[in-house]
Amino acid sequence: MSSISSATTTAFAATDHAGSYRGLVARRLTILAGLAALLVLSVAVDVSLGPARYALPDVLRTIFAPGAAELQMRVVVWDIRMPMALLAVTVGASLSLAGAQMQTILANPLASPFTLGLSAAASFGAAMAMVLGVAVFPAAVGLMVPINAFAMAMAASLLIFGLSTLRGVTVETIVLLGIALVFSFNAALALLQYFASEQALSAVVFWTMGSLAKATWGKVAITAAILVVCTPLFMRRAWALTAIRLGETRAAAMGVPVKRLRLEALLLVSLLAAVPVSFVGTIGFIGIVGPHVARLLLGEDQRFFLPGAMLSGAVILSATSVLSKAILPGAVLPIGIITALVGVPFFAALILTKGRKAW
Amino acid sequence: MVSLALDQVGARYGRREILSNSSTPPIEGGALTALVGANAAGKSTLFRRIAGQLRGAGTVHIRGAEQADLRYMPQDTAMSAALTVYESIILALKQGGGGWRLSARELAAVDDVLDRFGIAHLSERQLPELSGGQRQAVSIAQTLVTRPKVVLMDEPTSALDLYRQYEILEALRRYARETGAVMILALHDLNQVMRSCTTTLALACGRVVVTGPTLEVLTPAMIRQLYGIDSRVERCSQGCPMMIVDGPAATTVGA
Ligand SMILES: Nc1ncnc2c1ncn2[C@@H]1O[C@H](COP(=O)(O)OP(=O)(O)OP(=O)(O)O)[C@@H](O)[C@H]1O
Ligand SMILES: [Mg+2]
Numbered sequence: 001m002s003s004i005s006s007a008t009t010t011a012f013a014a015t016d017h018a019g020s021y022r023g024l025v026a027r028r029l030t031i032l033a034g035l036a037a038l039l040v041l042s043v044a045v046d047v048s049l050g051p052a053r054y055a056l057p058d059v060l061r062t063i064f065a066p067g068a069a070e071l072q073m074r075v076v077v078w079d080i081r082m083p084m085a086l087l088a089v090t091v092g093a094s095l096s097l098a099g100a101q102m103q104t105i106l107a108n109p110l111a112s113p114f115t116l117g118l119s120a121a122a123s124f125g126a127a128m129a130m131v132l133g134v135a136v137f138p139a140a141v142g143l144m145v146p147i148n149a150f151a152m153a154m155a156a157s158l159l160i161f162g163l164s165t166l167r168g169v170t171v172e173t174i175v176l177l178g179i180a181l182v183f184s185f186n187a188a189l190a191l192l193q194y195f196a197s198e199q200a201l202s203a204v205v206f207w208t209m210g211s212l213a214k215a216t217w218g219k220v221a222i223t224a225a226i227l228v229v230c231t232p233l234f235m236r237r238a239w240a241l242t243a244i245r246l247g248e249t250r251a252a253a254m255g256v257p258v259k260r261l262r263l264e265a266l267l268l269v270s271l272l273a274a275v276p277v278s279f280v281g282t283i284g285f286i287g288i289v290g291p292h293v294a295r296l297l298l299g300e301d302q303r304f305f306l307p308g309a310m311l312s313g314a315v316i317l318s319a320t321s322v323l324s325k326a327i328l329p330g331a332v333l334p335i336g337i338i339t340a341l342v343g344v345p346f347f348a349a350l351i352l353t354k355g356r357k358a359w
Numbered sequence: 360m361v362s363l364a365l366d367q368v369g370a371r372y373g374r375r376e377i378l379s380n381s382s383t384p385p386i387e388g389g390a391l392t393a394l395v396g397a398n399a400a401g402k403s404t405l406f407r408r409i410a411g412q413l414r415g416a417g418t419v420h421i422r423g424a425e426q427a428d429l430r431y432m433p434q435d436t437a438m439s440a441a442l443t444v445y446e447s448i449i450l451a452l453k454q455g456g457g458g459w460r461l462s463a464r465e466l467a468a469v470d471d472v473l474d475r476f477g478i479a480h481l482s483e484r485q486l487p488e489l490s491g492g493q494r495q496a497v498s499i500a501q502t503l504v505t506r507p508k509v510v511l512m513d514e515p516t517s518a519l520d521l522y523r524q525y526e527i528l529e530a531l532r533r534y535a536r537e538t539g540a541v542m543i544l545a546l547h548d549l550n551q552v553m554r555s556c557t558t559t560l561a562l563a564c565g566r567v568v569v570t571g572p573t574l575e576v577l578t579p580a581m582i583r584q585l586y587g588i589d590s591r592v593e594r595c596s597q598g599c600p601m602m603i604v605d606g607p608a609a610t611t612v613g614a
Contacts, residue, residue, distance in 0.1 A: 018470060020482070021445050021446075021466070024443070024446075024483070122459060243451075245439075249433040251500075253412070254501075255427070260569035298440055299443070300440045301442060308460060
C-alpha cells in the first residue's frame with residue numbers, strides 16, 4: 001500500500017503485542033497480590049488496636065496459639081476484635097463488589113447500594129424496629145433490627161428488579177428510580193425520627209452512622225457465605241459483564257444476552273448489598289470508592305476488576321476500621337463517619353491525580 | 360459459499376412499524392455488498408432485525424453459516440470502558456465461550472486483526488483516549504476477530520479520513536475474499552460504494568426497493584428517488600465509475 005502505511009507497519013512490526021499484553025496481565029496480577037498483602041497487614045493492625053493496649057506480637061500469638069494466651073486477652077482478641085476486623089473485610093468486599101457490578105450493568109459510575117436506595121431502605125427498616133418496635137417478620141428481639149433492615153433493603157432492590165423487567169425500561173430509568181427510593185425512604189425515616197422517643201432517636205442516629213461494633217462470628221460467617229456463593233456466579237459471567245461496558249448494543253451484537261444478564265446481576269447484587277448493610281448500617285461510600293479504585297488500578301477486564309474491587313473495598317473498610325480506633329485513643333468512632341471524612345478527600349485526590357479516562 | 364436472503368422481512372419498535380415487506384434474492388458472500396438509503400430509511404433497523412435484536416415479520420435465510428457466525432457492528436462507536444484496545448478485542452473474541460485463559464491461537468487472532476486494520480500501534484492505548492476514527496477501526500477489528508461468516512457493518516467508514524477509508528474498505532474486501540463471508544455495509548458515500556461493493560441494496564422508507572449489481576442499482580434515476588439529488592455517473596480517467604452531484608432534484612423533495 002502507500003508509503004505511510006508501510007512506514008507505520010515497519011515501525012511497529014518489532015513490537016510483540018501478545019508479549020506486551022502478557023506483561024500487562026503480569027502487572028495486574030502483581031497489583032492484586034499487593035492489595036491482598038495490604039489487606040492482611042491492615043487486618044493484623046486492626047486486631048492489635050483497641051481500648052485495651054496489647055503489643056502486636058502478643059496479639060499474633062493469641063491468634064495463632066489461643067490455648068497459650070491468657071483468658072482476658074483471648075476473649076478480647078477472639079470474641080471482639082477478630083469478628084470486627086473480619087466483618088470489615090467481608091462487608092467491604094461485599095459492598096464494593098455490589099457497587100462494581102451495579103456500575104457495570106447500569107452503565108453508571110454513580111451506581112452503588114447507597115445511591116440506589118438500598119442503604120436508605122435498610123435504615124428505614126432498622127428504624128421501624130427501634131422506634132415502633134415493629135418487626136417485618138416475627139423474630140427474636142435481638143435480631144429484629146438487622147432482619148427489618150434486610151427485609152427493607154431486599155424489598156427496595158426487588159422493586160428495582162421488578163421494574164427493570166418491564167419492557168422499555170432503560171438503565172437511566174433504573175438509576176432514577178433508585179434515586180427516588182433514596183428520597184422516599186429518607187423522608188419516611190425522618191418522619192419516624194420526628195415521632196421517636198429520645199432514646200429510640202439516638203439509637204437510630206447511631207445505627208445510621210454505621211458501625212462494626214456489633215460484629216459477631218455469626219455475622220462474619222453469613223456475609224462470607226454470601227460472598228462465596230455470589231462471587232463464582234459473577235466470575236462465570238466475567239467476559240459478558242466486561243462486554244456490557246462497551247455499550248448495550250455492542251454487547252448484544254457480540255452475543256451477550258444483555259437483559260437477562262442485567263437481571264441476574266441485579267438479583268446477586270441485591271443479596272450482596274442488603275445483608276452487610278443490615279448488619280453494619282450506612283457505610284455507603286465503599287460501594288462507590290472500592291470499584292473506582294479497582295478500575296483505576298486494574299481497568300475493567302472483570303478477570304482483574306472483580307477480585308480487585310473486592311480487595312480494594314475490603315482494604316478500605318479495614319483501614320477505616322484501624323483509623324476509627326487510632327484517631328481518638330481509647331474511643332472507637334462510628335466507621336461510617338470515618339469512611340466519608342477520610343475517604344472523600346483521598347478519593348478526590350486519587351481521581352484528580354490519576355486522570356479520569358474512563359467515564 | 361455463504362449467502363443471505365430476505366423474505367418479506369419487517370421490523371417494528373413497539374407499535375411503530377419501520378420496516379416492511381423487504382425481500383432480496385440471495386446475496387452471495389466473498390465480496391462487499393452495500394446498503395444505501397437516506398437518513399432514517401431504516402438501514403440500522405434492518406441490520407438489527409437481521410442480527411436478531413429486533414423481532415418482526417418474515418424470515419432471514421442464511422445458507423452456509425449459522426446465526427452464531429453472524430456479527431453486527433453498531434453505528435455508534437462510543438466506548439467509555441477502562442480497557443485497552445487489545446483487551447477490548449480479546450473480549451470480543453471470548454464472547455463465544457472459553458475460560459479465563461488465553462491460548463496462543465487466540466492471541467494470534469487478535470494480532471491478525473490489529474495488523475489487518477492498521478491499529479497495531481494502538482494496542483496498548485485506552486479506549487476512551489482514542490480518536491473517533493481510531494475507535495471506528497477498533498470497532499471493526501472487534502467485529503471481525505471471531506472470523507464471522509455473516510457481517511453487518513453500520514457505516515464502518517463514517518469517521519475515517521480519506522486514506523483510512525480506502526485502506527479499510529480494501530481490508531474488508533480482502534477479508535470477504537478470504538473467508539467467503541457475506542458482508543453488508545451501510546454506506547452513505549456512493550463513490551465508495553461504486554468502487555468497493557459489487558452488489559447494492561437500496562432502502563427507501565423502510566422497504567428494500569431494489570437489489571442488484573451496484574452500477575445497475577445506482578442509476579441517476581435511483582439516486583434521485585433515494586436522495587432527491589440530481590447526479591451523473593461517469594467514468595474517471597482510470598475507468599472507475601463515480602457519481603457527480605449536480606444539485607437538488609427540481610421536482611422531488613428528499614425523503
Ligand atoms: N429505538 C428506536 N425506537 C423507535 N424508533 C426508532 C428507533 N430507532 C430508530 N427508529 C426510527 O426508525 C426509523 C429508521 O431508523 P434507522 O436508524 O434504521 O435509520 P437509518 O437508515 O439507519 O438512518 P441513518 O442513516 O441516519 O443512520 C427512523 O424513523 C427512526 O426514527
Ligand atoms: Mg443508521
